[in-house]
Amino acid sequence: MHVVSVIGSDSSTLVERLVERLAVEGRVATVSNLPQSPAPGFEESVTFGGAGAGVTYGLGDGWTALGDDRDLSDVVDDCAPEYDYLLADGFLEADLPTIVAGNRPENPGIRGLILATVDAETADLDELVDVVEGTEPHETLDSLVAAVKRSPDAERSGAIATFTGRVRAKDDDDDARTELLEFEMYEGVAQETMATISRELEQRDGVFEVRMYHRSGVVRDGEDIVFVVVLAGHRGEAFRTVSDGIDRLKDEVPIFKKEVTTDEEFWVHERS
Template sequence: MKVISIVGYKKTGKTTLVERLVSELSKYGTVGTVKHTREEIFPIMGDTERHLESGAQVVVGVTPTRSAKIMKMNDLKSALKQLSQEGLDFAVVEGFKDSDVPKIAIGDVEASNIVARVDINASAGELAKIAMAQPDHVSLDYLIAKIKKSPKVKEAGAIGTFTGIVREVAGDEVTEALEFESYDEVMRQRIKAIEDDLKKKDGILDVLIHHKTGRIEAGDDIVYIVILSGHRQELFPALSDAIERIKDEVPIWKKEFTVSREFWVHDHHDH
């Protein structure tokens, strides 16, 4: 899922550009949006509030024409996680100037992580090109949702996953973080080759692999493998094969940061 935010001062046309961008991105995939808005937009009253006060973390109100999800979690990260779980291709955010997501800024507004500045006349094509150039925001939930949309899902009897995480304690060593570097295009090509080869195996219907780069803190996710198969018997050998091939074939270098030192790790996939 590619994420982009539109930010600007009040009355500068943020919603207009969001509408323009969403309409264009919808030609290429599914789109969700997040808006930084005032609380009074969602009235805190009646049965919905009673549900929340009784302990519900999420309330979904269903009407004859649409539904609304109201959550106690009120941060951008939680909202993007909800969109990710839907397996959407794009998320367009309106506002949240201080977040770490990539941003298209209108005029001279100040914000973090601005990747482009435009004015209200920016075309839909220009905005979409910026959005599609952003890195993918990937979670395990996102990949599971995507693989469930596979054309071959009707033939499937199992979905198997593997998640590699940053090990914090190994013997006497305490790791604070790992940092991964790669040649991005080569990494994508090698991962695609592994996915394609695995899909040639009997009973393997679809494969999705994602390996993160950059600094990853202890306990956080590094790599995801999701496999759709006809039966469980084919699933587990394919997962094992995928893990080993990533270790052996994908050019990614790992630096380890411990409490006492930092160093490059030769066996760069020993998670």
């Protein structure tokens, strides 16, 4: 799923136009930042907030969620299995690829990489679709599992095996705690290498589809780093292939890792 933040004085206007255009290409989700709370009593009139529900969905032509137990990253993860695009409207400090529509907010906290600054009414939507599709897709374990379940060979499969790699805080009790890892990839090369490995593994008898995803940038203690998902006829080939897949990914894909602990930071390959 491609995720882009839209900010600026005319962000909602651009989101409305861009949603219509992106819907031609695939499934689109939007999430809007509400800077002000609804009028007092509004939640009670349309939701079960008074009964203690953390979040309530109101269904009609669309849906609305109210509550304080979800943040933008939660919503992005939730949407990833079902949608091809997500536009986040008005989240100034989101660390996401960003399009500015109209006047740029005077906010020093803007974190996203600015991809384009446009006029919301006249922006070329085909060009913006290319901008959105040029961003790195956001994947989760659930989104990869959902993707292999949509395989034409899904009816012949009896097993889905998965591997999730995550940031380990420490190996031993006496180790300095790892706060984060930072990953750098040669643009395009890592993705193509993973695609090649997946295609080669799919040549095995009984293996129908292989998906791999490795995050780049900063990944913090306890967060997920890498996923391998295998759709197969039986559990034996599924388990063998997911194990071989992560081994080949670690051995063959050009990814560089910097480790930041409470004591120091270093590039792992320089200590190998």
